[in-house]
Amino acid sequence: MIDPLTMMHRRDLLAGGAGLGMLGALPGWAQTHGHGLSPRAELHGPDITLTIARQHMMIDGKPYHAIGINGSAPAPLIRLREGQRMRITVVNMLDEESSIHWHGLLLPFQMDGVPGISFPGIPAGGRFTYEFPVVQAGTYWYHSHSGLQEQEGLYGPIVIDPAEPDPITADVEHVVMLSDHSALHPHAIFRRLKLQGGYFNYQKQTIGGLLAGRDQTLKERLRWGAMRMDPSDVSDVTGATYRYLVNGHGPADNWTGLFAAGQRVKLRLVNASAMTIFNVRIPGLTMTVVQADGQPVRPVSVDELQIAVAETYDVIVTPPEPHAYTLVAETWDRSGMARATLAPALGMTAPVPALRPRPLATMKDMGMGGMDHGSACPPEHAAMGHCQPAGQGAAMNHGGMDHRMRDFANAPGLPKTPVVQTVAPMPVDRTGEPPQGLGDVGHRVLTYRDLISRSPSPDRRVPSRALTIHLTGNMERYMWAFDGVKLNAVTAPIPFRLNERVRVTLVNDTMMAHPIHLHGHFFELVTGHGDHAPRKHTVNVAPGGTVTFDLTADAEGDWAFHCHLLYHMHAGMMQVVTVRPDPAQPDPGQPDAEKGGAA
Structure with missing residues (x-):
């Protein structure tokens, strides 16, 4: 489908910075040994200059409009060392305001890079210098927090080497940054979503699917139709408009990371997409997860993992033979994939598996999971009354239930606003089950409960209070919010006392997953691992599910708290x-442990 409003013309190709003639000379994301990047694409501290400008990027041989940094889209790798002090000057050559947010980095809030919250933004033609100490190690990334520029390519990876040797060693490493890109301008995408929430859903149920038994039965379809819910509406923006990328390369480009047989290869996985959650696997290789969101975890071996928008995972693979292996990053709705190759030499390829059947939402995704499956509940979570222990409600007969109970008029504690279309009547903790669509793949899939911190939590105090936040939305009007109130309608922020310990429960009252990110802090997931709870800065809340984490509010200042699906945040x-x-x-201090998570 050609959109006349955004169709690319010849004059567009001749405009915008260096033009297409320079594309071959740009550093890009080269296919090399080492970090998977050419040396020119890797920036080092302590003084760095980043210049933001419009340009073009080539994807599978076709030109696309983009916003890049220093002539590269995606932006260059920034490599830092724990303990150094950084000075990064950002020059904005756009004709609009811009910004850079250092995703997952702990720093003073004035350096966090969110216009209107922590600093005024970088005006057109202006510049801003970020200065901050590097107090951590691991895999992170950076991106614009202005408008929808992130969708246009304004993002890049950050690797921070530890001050002390990492006990988990590797012979070679590659950054694998996943993203999505469209020929449609991001504001055109958003406008279509506002007109019709399912505009990009080309995988709706059909008569053929009914007759073949691939989709819902007629009874189930009528039941969902009565609730005005579409079980195939898993992802807002799909392969109908997106091209899915590995380090800026499309599937036909086949980005290749090199190795020698028997080497331990570290893959630093980063999901820098605007709207796409990826399911990652490497057929023929086991992945051992060793870091999550830059924080070390006890090694856990899996065959597949889901990486939500804004999450990072470090995994180790050891190819035993000098063969090529395909890295498959299939979109969660199965509408497309990003593809790359691990091989001993450039030009080698391996079979690329076909897309698997797309998942359909279930009653559990509607927030009725506690009535049929009785999802397991961590002991300390159940003790505070935040979820239902395993088995409770499993025998309940929900066949005759009045599903109108999901109407916001029956939601205690939530405002009666258009942003609360549905309410999950029995949400459950789903952190111990495979993510949506991966429950029956026949191999090991990572869950949040598989993650165990390699070191004890820096703050082991019992939370002094509990806070519940509902994730709400209206897909028909494409409105999203916390507790039914959009950002522009909030009269007061969410307050925390400095250094207090709070247990926060996120309740997803919608049919879509939401990767929730808190700036300036790490939090510990309440998943049954006590003092070794995994520390994260972003957590994906499953449809109809809950996630609970313990937070030490040890970073004074004003911080953004949002869904990292770009158009959900924008809405x-x-x-x-x-x-x-x-x-x-x-x-209150932290008498039992060294202070952690501070900005």
């Missing part, structure tokens, strides 16, 4: 978290 699913000293109380 209102974002709030501001403030952390301030409590003048009426002494600093």
